[in-house]
Amino acid sequence: MKARYLTVAGLAAALAVAGCSSSGGGTANNTTSPSSGGSSSSSPASQQPSSAAPNSASGTLTVWLQVDAQKGWPDAVTAANTAFNQKYPNVKVDVQYQQWNDHLTKFDTQLAAGTAPDVIEMGNTEMAKYMANGAFADLTNDVGQFPNSDTWLQGLAGSAQLDGKTYGVPYYAGARAVIYRTDLYGSNDPSKAATVDDLINDCKAVQAASKDKAFSAFYIPGQYWYMAMGFVYGNGGAIATSDGGKWTGALESSQAQQGLQKWVDLVKACSKAPANTDEAHPNQYQVFEQNTAGAIYDAGWVPGYVQGAKADGGNPDLKGKVGVMAMPGFTADKGMSTFLGGSDLAIPATSKHTDWAEAWVSAFTTTDEQKAFIKAGNLPNTTSLLADAAADTNLAPYAKAAQNSWFTPASKNWVSVEKANVLKNMLTAILQGKSIDSQTKAADQQITQLLNAGA
Amino acid sequence: MTAVGTPRDQLMSSPPRARRGKARRPAMLGAVPYLLMAPAVLVILAVLGYPLFRLIELSFQQYGLKQILSHKVDWIGFSNYQSIFADSQFWEILLRTLLFTAVNVALTMVFGMLVALLLRKTSAWARWLVNFGMIFAWATPVVVAITIFEWIFDQQYGVLNWTLTHLFHVGDFAQHDWFENPVVGLGVITALVVWGALPFVVISLYAGLTQVPKELEEAARVDGASAFGVFRNVTYPFLRPLLLIVTSLEIIWDFGVFNQVYIMLHASPTPPYYLMSIYSYIQSFGVGKYGLGSAVAVVMVIILLIAAVGYVRQLLRIGEVE
Numbered sequence: 001m002k003a004r005y006l007t008v009a010g011l012a013a014a015l016a017v018a019g020c021s022s023s024g025g026g027t028a029n030n031t032t033s034p035s036s037g038g039s040s041s042s043s044p045a046s047q048q049p050s051s052a053a054p055n056s057a058s059g060t061l062t063v064w065l066q067v068d069a070q071k072g073w074p075d076a077v078t079a080a081n082t083a084f085n086q087k088y089p090n091v092k093v094d095v096q097y098q099q100w101n102d103h104l105t106k107f108d109t110q111l112a113a114g115t116a117p118d119v120i121e122m123g124n125t126e127m128a129k130y131m132a133n134g135a136f137a138d139l140t141n142d143v144g145q146f147p148n149s150d151t152w153l154q155g156l157a158g159s160a161q162l163d164g165k166t167y168g169v170p171y172y173a174g175a176r177a178v179i180y181r182t183d184l185y186g187s188n189d190p191s192k193a194a195t196v197d198d199l200i201n202d203c204k205a206v207q208a209a210s211k212d213k214a215f216s217a218f219y220i221p222g223q224y225w226y227m228a229m230g231f232v233y234g235n236g237g238a239i240a241t242s243d244g245g246k247w248t249g250a251l252e253s254s255q256a257q258q259g260l261q262k263w264v265d266l267v268k269a270c271s272k273a274p275a276n277t278d279e280a281h282p283n284q285y286q287v288f289e290q291n292t293a294g295a296i297y298d299a300g301w302v303p304g305y306v307q308g309a310k311a312d313g314g315n316p317d318l319k320g321k322v323g324v325m326a327m328p329g330f331t332a333d334k335g336m337s338t339f340l341g342g343s344d345l346a347i348p349a350t351s352k353h354t355d356w357a358e359a360w361v362s363a364f365t366t367t368d369e370q371k372a373f374i375k376a377g378n379l380p381n382t383t384s385l386l387a388d389a390a391a392d393t394n395l396a397p398y399a400k401a402a403q404n405s406w407f408t409p410a411s412k413n414w415v416s417v418e419k420a421n422v423l424k425n426m427l428t429a430i431l432q433g434k435s436i437d438s439q440t441k442a443a444d445q446q447i448t449q450l451l452n453a454g455a
Numbered sequence: 456m457t458a459v460g461t462p463r464d465q466l467m468s469s470p471p472r473a474r475r476g477k478a479r480r481p482a483m484l485g486a487v488p489y490l491l492m493a494p495a496v497l498v499i500l501a502v503l504g505y506p507l508f509r510l511i512e513l514s515f516q517q518y519g520l521k522q523i524l525s526h527k528v529d530w531i532g533f534s535n536y537q538s539i540f541a542d543s544q545f546w547e548i549l550l551r552t553l554l555f556t557a558v559n560v561a562l563t564m565v566f567g568m569l570v571a572l573l574l575r576k577t578s579a580w581a582r583w584l585v586n587f588g589m590i591f592a593w594a595t596p597v598v599v600a601i602t603i604f605e606w607i608f609d610q611q612y613g614v615l616n617w618t619l620t621h622l623f624h625v626g627d628f629a630q631h632d633w634f635e636n637p638v639v640g641l642g643v644i645t646a647l648v649v650w651g652a653l654p655f656v657v658i659s660l661y662a663g664l665t666q667v668p669k670e671l672e673e674a675a676r677v678d679g680a681s682a683f684g685v686f687r688n689v690t691y692p693f694l695r696p697l698l699l700i701v702t703s704l705e706i707i708w709d710f711g712v713f714n715q716v717y718i719m720l721h722a723s724p725t726p727p728y729y730l731m732s733i734y735s736y737i738q739s740f741g742v743g744k745y746g747l748g749s750a751v752a753v754v755m756v757i758i759l760l761i762a763a764v765g766y767v768r769q770l771l772r773i774g775e776v777e
Contacts, residue, residue, distance in 0.1 A: 213629040281721035419741040
């Protein structure tokens with residue numbers, strides 16, 4: 001019990017530190033009563049001058065959410081729409097689900113054509129470039145009307161803030177942890193591993209025991225850069241460092257290279273996954289369900305999902321055979337660094353219905369909705385619910401993992417590095433036999449160039 | 456394609472015929488052909504002309520998220536072209552694309568020609584069967600075809616690795632990654648592209664072959680010509696215009712191959728797989744430098760225009776014959 005509270009406290013501290021340096025925007029100076037954090041869907045829109053009364057307003061509100069919501073918490077979306085429609089009975093909510101790999105491409109073209117959605121879910125690493133270019137409505141003065149805005153996780157809220165202004169509402173956060181088969185690992189219990197070297201020994205033993213050539217004791221796709229970079233940060237390295245606004249790729253530093261080497265050791269020892277695919281092609285949890293992976297490194301909703309009913313996409317045979325643990329670090333006293341993932345909800349500046357959009361975002365981020373996200377395996381957007389997350393057996397290791405988290409370089413150009421596949425290409429080349437030294441140097445060159453590019 | 460007699464003369468020569476010489480036609484009627492053409496021309500201008508114009512325009516601009524949002528453009532002259540021409544990666548990609556195109560077009564045309572010739576020799580039911588299969592392959596949407604190939608060559612569950620290992624016992628191909636070596640990987644993609652292009656080529660060429668007068672070939676054979684000699688001196692001259700058109704089309708299609716690489720490699724092809732189209736896409740939609748990506752695309756258009764010259768000239772010639 002005590003450990004749990006320590007976890008919560010540690011998590012809260014970690015998430016607060018992980019944020020950008022932003023001062024937290026307008027939460028303090030907003031005088032309109034901040035939402036109590038309760039589950040009521042009291043209309044935020046009524047608190048601001050609205051051109052039309054909610055009852056008579058009619059039209060369509062277009063919302064872009066990522067497929068995660070469609071798969072993981074569709075009921076929460078329906079609940080938000082219902083709550084929104086109580087206030088705006090004549091506004092139709094059109095929720096369109098997008099894929100991660102091309103939603104920004106679509107967003108760019110829709111912006112150019114002037115048909116962008118009214119609400120868009122953005123990955124927290126994707127926000128900076130768009131905020132810097134003025135793509136989103138400034139919500140600074142309305143922050144107080146969003147539920148729990150005074151207790152938002154600063155680590156996540158920071159990704160939606162720039163120069164003291166707020167351009168998005170934190171949606172949910174996520175960490176990654178090791179999900180493993182207790183029946184396959186058996187006496188090589190990885191949860192007893194104090195360091196990543198211990199884990200490698202465990203998975204080597206499991207790999208050796210398997211006769212199936214396609215079996216990976218620890219399935220790690222070669223382009224899984226979120227994981228690989230965790231080893232870089234976990235060993236004291238970084239993707240890039242900033243000096244007075246000028247960025248320099250830092251993967252060729254000895255800490256980063258050693259961290260990468262350890263990741264490569266783990267992959268070579270225990271994974272048969274292709275070197276040129278990422279964690280979504282195929283989805284690694286599906287590989288896990290097929291009995292061809294002894295362990296994967298995946299998000300908080302996965303443990304529950306893979307043990308679920310067949311109709312829901314799970315494999316019921318795995319029920320009771322799945323363990324979850326935080327990835328051990330380089331030394332026994334510190335866990336491996338995990339990427340603090342998550343999403344924000346932003347309102348494009350081109351939206352003609354900012355008031356509707358704000359009302360919908362409020363309805364979608366209430367305490368009740370956040371509880372639904374927790375249930376689906378995510379970390380909540382508010383510190384007030386962290387205890388709930390740590391109390392969930394599947395989620396507790398994630399809360400622990402998040403105590404050591406890393407985030408992508410806070411440059412407005414970061415997303416270019418991501419979308420140009422710089423890190424993915426580097427990892428594939430390394431796993432296919434090129435030297436870590438030459439590949440990190442080549443990647444650094446590209447990273448430096450992309451991060452320092454003009455607007 | 457109703458040529459009779461010496462085909463080369465009929466098809467290749469272009470005597471200036473005084474077809475429009477009816478001088479006494481009322482002046483008003485002269486506008487009629489243009490009026491009839493106008494709707495088609497307008498549609499083509501709207502659908503093809505405008506995007507092309509925008510593409511060229513973009514290639515002289517710095518165009519990124521900032522410009523999209525502010526609706527202000529920054530003209531930067533030839534800077535985009537200068538930076539791609541100065542980039543050694545661009546030349547590498549251009550060379551790879553040209554090679555890829557050459558190999559794909561050559562394989563498609565050779566196989567297509569051989570199958571078409573084979574179809575003349577086979578019995579009716581075999582021909583029907585092959586045509587049936589061809590139409591099916593042709594009708595397969597490209598994304599579906601790619602997904603099927605993706606599964607055939609899949610490292611973990613691919614049927615090819617299983618077949619090679621367990622059925623033909625040619626070695627241990629379990630977990631063999633067909634895309635580790637980019638040359639092999641592009642070979643797999645070539646197989647897919649050629650497979651997809653064959654039906655069109657075979658059916659077109661077979662149709663062309665039915666127009667070759669049998670008696671001429673027979674006469675050549677009686678005169679002692681070898682099979683290759685018959686093809687070289689009788690069949691080929693008849694087919695030449697058609698071959699030119701089909702080859703030009705194949706060049707245009709294969710030079711712009713995108714889906715087969717992009718989808719096959721799960722939307723994240725590594726640099727050794729970059730073709731011009733992929734490079735243009737990554738620069739535009741990946742990095743957000745739409746101007747630079749457009750400049751690459753314009754270079755592609757110019758190269759294709761050169762390839763299209765043969766095609767257009769041939770089309771015009773056929774028009775003259777009829």
